[in-house]
Amino acid sequence: MEHIQSTINDIINEIKDTNRMTNLEKPQSNDHMNNNEVDMSQLVQSIMSCTSVQQFINNNTNALDVNDMTAKMSSSTLSDVDVLSMISRHTDHTREVPYDVDLQVRRIDTDMAKLTDIKRQIEECFKLTIVSSTELGQGPGEFDGCIMSVRLDGCSYLELDGAKWTQMNGAFERQLRGVSTSVVYARGSVYVFGGLDAPTKYTRYALENKKCIHGDITGINGGEGIAACYDGDKLIYLVGGYDETTDRYFNRVDTFNIETQLFQCVGHLPVKHVFMAQAYFHNDHLLVVGSDIGVVSLNPQTEVFSQLVPPPSKPYFASCFDGEDNIYILSHSLFTRYTLSSNKSTSLAKLNATSVSAIAPCYPMHYVESYGIIYLGGRGRNHRYALNEGKWIMLNDNDHVQDRDCFGTCLISKQRRRLGKGKGKGKGKG
Incomplete structure (x- = not known):
């Protein structure tokens, strides 16, 4: 559960950085400090229900500080050099802290001997009997x-x-x-x-x-x-x-x-x-x-x-x-x-x-x-x-x-x- 929470926090931080770069707004010193206060179960449910990143941002403006960013744009507008520096730092961060995705090829191995034995045991539970017409209630x-x-x-x-x-x-x-x-x-x-x-x-x-x-x-x-x-x-x-x-x-x-x-x-x-x-x-x-x-x-x-x-x-x-x-x-x-x-x-x-x-x-x-x-x-x-x-x-x-x-x-x-x-x-x- 800790690993999942850490990964989600990283994703949220990346979305915040991307929004700041897009909106030319300087990062705050405490931006990454309060992620644990976010209701993780709510975010997980939101991630599962959203079909795009934009929909996720729109549905979670408070968690992502989107409203605050818009309000601060006029007083903390970035220059081109600042934006380039942020992009460079973000690139380095994503390279240094990659997602822990282990995509390995797997297969299912079947123990055919055991499966055959189980099938045999199931078959032994049943017996096919020819029922006479009289027993069926249809003949004399x-x-x-x-x-x-x-x-x-x-x-x-x-x-x-x-x-x-x-x-x-x-x-x-x-x-x-x-x-x-x-x-x-x-x-x-x-x-x-x-x-x-x-x-x-x-x-x-x-x-x-x-x-x-x-x-x-x-x-x-x-x-x-x-x-x-x-x-x-x-x-x-x-x-x-x-x-x-x-x-x-x-x-x-x-x-x-x-x-x-x-x-x-x-x-x-x-x-x-x-x-x-x-x-x-x-x-x-x-x-x-x-x-x-x-x-x-x-x-x-x-x-x-x-x-x-x-x-x-x-x-x-x-x-x-x-x-x-x-x-x-x-x-x-x-x-x-x-x-x-x-x-x-x-x-x-x-x-x-x-x-x-x-x-x-x-x-x-x-x-x-x-x-x-x-x-x-x-x-x-x-x-x-x-x-x-x-x-x-x-x-x-x-x-x-x-x-x-x-x-x-x-x-x-x-x-x-x-x-x-x-x-x-x-x-x-x-």
Whole structure:
């Protein structure tokens, strides 16, 4: 710091001498005596901010005694000989006291061996792992193309290739009841919402590691008989249901965000209640099929509601959607196809009467591309509807369950992601 101050003092003195020579003013005997009194930090800041010597002089007239010099010019004017003598003395001074500027050429030497070792150590801190599509939440893994079926502590899945059932009893760690329409597959996991045994809980079964996770249904109503469907992106819609503790039926439309694990109220269907219905999501619309409401459509974002098919005279047993344009509905005496684009219903071949019950049950039915429609009634009553042949064909399977009435089921298959859609219209807390 001393060296810097000394150098700055020398510069200031040179500027003073130059100004005197320029203004033809004689030097005073105490000119170089009080330089230490100058605020050095202020001068340094001024030097850094000025772009020329003249600007520096103009900004520091007091420190450089410029005003005093101008005032004294008339009484102490120099002759040509005096100016020449000052220039000679100043030249000698600058020669005898040069600035300590050491401009040496330098380079940076790199220890490549040490640098290479450091790079190796950094690389060892990371490991590149190939993540399976199921782990990313986008694929079903070994369960692709299977139908999972659950009730009480029983759990099994049907491999359509070979029509083989495999049991996984106890997988959900619950006595599942009242969830026949509340089971849905999304991003590598099977979800169950509510139920008689745990109306305010939801369960997620991860197919990748076969682990079960339980959570609370918060911010919305729980219940049983909730219709659940996946929007293909990040939301699972929950429609209707019943709360046994309060004896209340619901017409609510809520969502569960599988990324944030938060529930949110979206709206309501303008019907009295929705119980044990089937819900499907298609082109930003909810399609809901139930014995009490028929077939209805709701856009959760605009809240536009449409009654597509009036409530039936006889209860529906099951329904499924082909994901494109057709809803298939099975009742005790009818099997129909409702086409969205034409708004028309078409009667199809009936299912054998011995395969369905007469007490308005809720049997699983799924549309499976390349297979047709799969109906699960239980041992000896599982059928496939061949779309190209227009008839029901009994499955030659090894079902160990006598009657699959009120079993919760879902089709596990690779799903096309819908990015940026189905965000819903929030009206409540998550």
